Amino acid sequence: MSEPLLSVRDLVKDFPVKGGLFGREIDQVHAIDHVSFDIGAGQTLGLVGESGCGKSSTGRCILRLIEPTAGEIWFAGRNVTAMLGDELLALRRDMQIIFQDPYASLNPRMTVGSIIGEALIIHRLARDRREFTDRIVELLETVGLGPDHMLRYPHEFSGGQRQRIGIARALAVSPKLIVCDEPVSALDVSIQAQVINLLEDLQDRLGLTYLFIAHDLAVVQHISTRVAVMYLGRIVETASSAELYARPLHPYTEALLSAVPNPSPRAKRHRLHLEGDVPNPIRPPSGCHFHTRCPIRQLPLCSTEKPVLKETSDGHWVACHLRG
């Protein structure tokens, strides 16, 4: 692969847990634990995992919406983690985000036009009123909405339409990379397909690169070039989309895949049930984070040694002592 558009190296994010008499930091939530990955220009990396595994935090760290504790993020040869002031403002034109909840992500007191147009004002992308309006109309049409929607308020739209407005807002600055933070999880299944198709269509037309965060593997398989599976702040397996779905190596990936519903009624299903809950990220298990729930664990190895990502075949990496 040529020079990747986005490189994440050893990203760490610990959230402080405050408590006690004077609100001291008494503990830390280890949300992201040395995560590294690359995304090539025009590609889509699917990032999957359960709730609380750190996938959304990863997306927000890349955009510097939250400050990473350690690690480096490189975007088109520039170090994102070291950016300040104007440089960071300029970065906002290259990277955008689409949120999960289309109801919470649009300001209820602003018209759709001013929501989409805000980026044009902040970055001075329109010379006059006419250009400003034309650009908003163009963006609305890009996402399949009409010019008459400009003066309406977000509550007048359905979930899918709102998500389109969110996409138009992200596109206003003509970004190169869009972090899609579970963009379809809150939508009806029929609407999900429409929004996914819109995202793919936009990628073809505008040459966008996506970091696509989701907990639904079926959705990710459809849109992703590569997929990375996260568990408790670590990437446990990463491979091309086809490879991962055909030959999952990590037992956690297997369990996730076995949970995807199969539309064929005659298909024989082999469900792999995981025992217990996700452990507390304040005190993650020793060794392999997954060893407390793993069906194939071998103690004491798995509970003492931290597995590293190893390449098993071309582009297929897995962090497991037994399958690596």
Place this chain on the structure above:
Amino acid sequence: MAGSTHASVTADGIAAVTAAPSVRPVTPGFEAWRRFRRHRLAVAGAVVLALMVLTVAIGPTIWRVPINAIDFSAQVAGPSLAHPLGTDSLGQDLLARMLYGGRISIAVGLVAMAVAVIFGTLIGAVAGVAPGPVDAGLMWLTDLFLSLPQLPFLLLIIYLFRHSLTAIVGEQLGIFILICIVIGGFQWMPVARLVRAQILSLREKEFVEAARALGASTSRQVVRHILPNALGPVIVAGTIYVAQAIIAESTLDFLGLGFPPDVPTWGRILYDGQNYLDIAPHWALFSGGAIFVTVLAINFVGDGLRDALDPRKVI
């Protein structure tokens, strides 16, 4: 915004959108006015308030009885043709005194409310977005003001500044400014807490995060995204402050810290009248009624404003 019913956002939302005519030339301000007009109680409140203001503004030029004409032959007399609202214990005409006093009371109520709301919003907004130490400092200040013994403190402030201020701008205006600042200065704390709490919760919302991702400065996030959504409770609190300020002003008069005893205000008339409730109920009734009606009207206007400014609300 408890108890408000928001528009449903599913199928009928789409229908409304698709059935819409082409671009409507409507500015947000005009839209708010259109929504306000549909709020019947608010319009009634606005009309009553406008009438009250008009009455006290031009009333004294029509009802030309002097406010301090003493008539011992008509002490504590009930309403009559000569004295439509009756007289007080000195036989002074209550209508004339109410018209004159209304100017002071309404002005004090509105200005003190504005002082409290503006100052409280400012402190709360700064505390809500500022880093830890500044936030903690401002909240200590708020707690300090809440725990101060207010009356002795008011006494001290007015005693200290009354003469220097009245020397500059004249007796009545000086006392007016002092009273508004003092009353407003002791009512901003709940607003500050309210605004700070709203900001702390709103700044974690995704639409504010989206603004951050677009590169919006902190002040832009607060002014464009956070404050407009925090406005509802502040407006309601503000309307209640008008009533409190009118009453507080009368308390100051009562203690001899406000306007001189010969200057009538609604609060003062109410205080004076309460001793005569059994023999001259009209005295307290009309002044109390005037305060009540004004406060109620402002409250309805506040309710209407809050709803008109919230586009989610179906009116």
